[in-house]
Amino acid sequence: MTGPAPDAPDGPQQPPRRRGPGRPRQDEAAEGPGTQERIRLAARSEFAARGYDKTSVRGIAKAAGVDPALVHHYFGSKDDLFAAAVELTMEPALVVPAIVGEGPDGIGERLARYFLGIWENPATRAPLLAVIRSALTHEAAAKVLRTLVLRRVLERVAADLDVPDPTFRAELAASHMVGIAILRYVVRVEPLASADPEAIVALVAPTLQRYLTED
Amino acid sequence: MTGPAPDAPDGPQQPPRRRGPGRPRQDEAAEGPGTQERIRLAARSEFAARGYDKTSVRGIAKAAGVDPALVHHYFGSKDDLFAAAVELTMEPALVVPAIVGEGPDGIGERLARYFLGIWENPATRAPLLAVIRSALTHEAAAKVLRTLVLRRVLERVAADLDVPDPTFRAELAASHMVGIAILRYVVRVEPLASADPEAIVALVAPTLQRYLTED
Numbered sequence A, B: 001m002t003g004p005a006p007d008a009p010d011g012p013q014q015p016p017r018r019r020g021p022g023r024p025r026q027d028e029a030a031e032g033p034g035t036q037e038r039i040r041l042a043a044r045s046e047f048a049a050r051g052y053d054k055t056s057v058r059g060i061a062k063a064a065g066v067d068p069a070l071v072h073h074y075f076g077s078k079d080d081l082f083a084a085a086v087e088l089t090m091e092p093a094l095v096v097p098a099i100v101g102e103g104p105d106g107i108g109e110r111l112a113r114y115f116l117g118i119w120e121n122p123a124t125r126a127p128l129l130a131v132i133r134s135a136l137t138h139e140a141a142a143k144v145l146r147t148l149v150l151r152r153v154l155e156r157v158a159a160d161l162d163v164p165d166p167t168f169r170a171e172l173a174a175s176h177m178v179g180i181a182i183l184r185y186v187v188r189v190e191p192l193a194s195a196d197p198e199a200i201v202a203l204v205a206p207t208l209q210r211y212l213t214e215d
Helices: A035-054 A056-063 A068-075 A079-089 A089-100 A105-118 A122-137 A139-159 A166-186 A195-215 B035-054 B057-063 B070-073 B078-089 B091-101 B107-122 B122-139 B139-159 B166-186 B197-213
Strands: none
Touching: A035 A056, A035 A068, A035 A079, A035 A122, A035 B078, A056 A068, A056 A079, A056 B078, A068 A079, A079 A089, A079 A122, A079 A139, A079 B078, A089 A105, A089 A139, A089 B057, A105 A122, A105 A166, A105 B057, A105 B197, A122 A139, A122 A166, A122 B091, A122 B122, A122 B166, A166 A195, A166 B122, A195 B091, A195 B166, A195 B197, B035 B070, B035 B107, B035 B122, B070 B078, B078 B122, B078 B139, B078 B166, B091 B107, B091 B166, B107 B122, B107 B166, B107 B197, B122 B139, B122 B166, B139 B166
């Protein structure tokens, strides 16, 4: 063996440095392309399908086709895996600062349409629902969401807003979209559940526009 | 036996007639004052404290100080008990139609302040959170919420509104308050979690006002 074998934690050889969940370094690809990402994707699927309680490190390892020790090695505890899954799930939200960065004109409409698009797509809806469900039932999950949402989305959005208390405003806008998602996709209250997305955008866009642009 | 005894599952004696959860008749007191109400209160406490999964008919019976057979007799299944608990929990929402009935002037501010008041009070917050948590994780619970919210609150609110699609408008308003509750009290994202309730009212009231009164 001539170099480090970073993806083989259960032998005596040199292990890779453990790092925070979901934060691959630039040199990651050189170390072991695909393995971490596969574990992350498996974590997202497992948490989305089974919920926080019924998901295990072993189950994620099996779904990823790797040894549980490797999962522990890269991601640490179940909570770290959950954090990685949440980060992956929230990736669409990372587009939000770019949307906000386009400027105040029509920002409410762009955001409303973007959020509804994420929720309308079953592939992104399922893991998002899983994140919300977990956050509502487990403080560890709520903490992950709180920390990630704050750090990675809301504060960046707020930095581009020219209103008083911009983070507070961004949170009010986010709260509306979260509430709509819950009543439309989980509780499925009618007529909201069957409403044309554009009918929702038409009414909600002015609300987001006001929160994010008006004093 | 001289007539049909359709509701006597577990004994030969004349039973009280079973009825829908949470709908005591006027002659209830004569049959067994307080018992149904005690079971209902116990159901609310148990579901709020333990969640849907871990609550049992036996546990509710014990908390109410009655025989489990009596609980089954009055309320039927666990889902029926949950429905009764939800109804009890949602009672503050039954005030909403009255608030809306006062007319369009200031309706947004009155509603925002009323909802935040319910959530600010830990005694009403805990069971409400339990209802939302359960609805997010159990279709049976979501169905109860959907049916009760629609029938008992939203449609009555909508009847007093002079806007297009009044139920849809009422649902959008409700979605905003639900989302704020989740981000403020469950995820506890800052600064929303620590914000003065009146700061929230000041920003949210115009949103509710627009949904509920403007074309």
